[in-house]
Amino acid sequence: GQQVMQIPQYQHVQEGEDFTTYCNSSTTLSNIQWYKQRPGGHPVFLIQLVKSGEVKKQKRLTFQFGEAKKNSSLHITATQTTDVGTYFCAGPNFGNEKLTFGTGTRLTIIP
């Protein structure tokens, strides 16, 4: 079945440093979604990318969708303590019936 992997599993950065998480799918995706889960909380939708090569920005966050629509990345510039949490990518399966989540990247910030 479809597999969605993320690297790294954990990332510790000093406040102000940049952070990047990578998402790779075993199959071509019709879209890629990104979610953030704060410690003790539930996943919250951040953004969706649909087109091959698409790049979207939300303030300090930059999201990219690969040309082959099998990989994606989330880059945070100048991290802040409010960025702490686990970031998940997710993509629909081939029949667009199920959403498969990546394994997540847990970001911790050292003040």
Place this chain on the structure above:
Amino acid sequence: NAGVTQTPKFQVLKTGQSMTLQCAQDMNHEYMSWYRQDPGMGLRLIHYSVGAGITDQGEVPNGYNVSRSTTEDFPLRLLSAAPSQTSVYFCASSAGGPLNEQYFGPGTRLTVT
């Protein structure tokens, strides 16, 4: 709008007991799903429903049953709890199925001893 609600927030079961995790949404979403979250394994799909009366299995359905008698409610039943079912369970709903934004409930933390 309350969004997606889940009850209970916490639950401790003994091995072999059964229980139902409740999930309700007031956004008139057709698509609902259940995930379990375990450390290092992300969110894994248990069951999903594309509308009232229609359910299907996800990635890890064994030991769980679901039903969808109304658009609003999507309960998850543990038939005979096992320690391997210790996890955090999230219910989610979406207006456009897996192609669109998923709205998650606050989760149920289940411990099976």
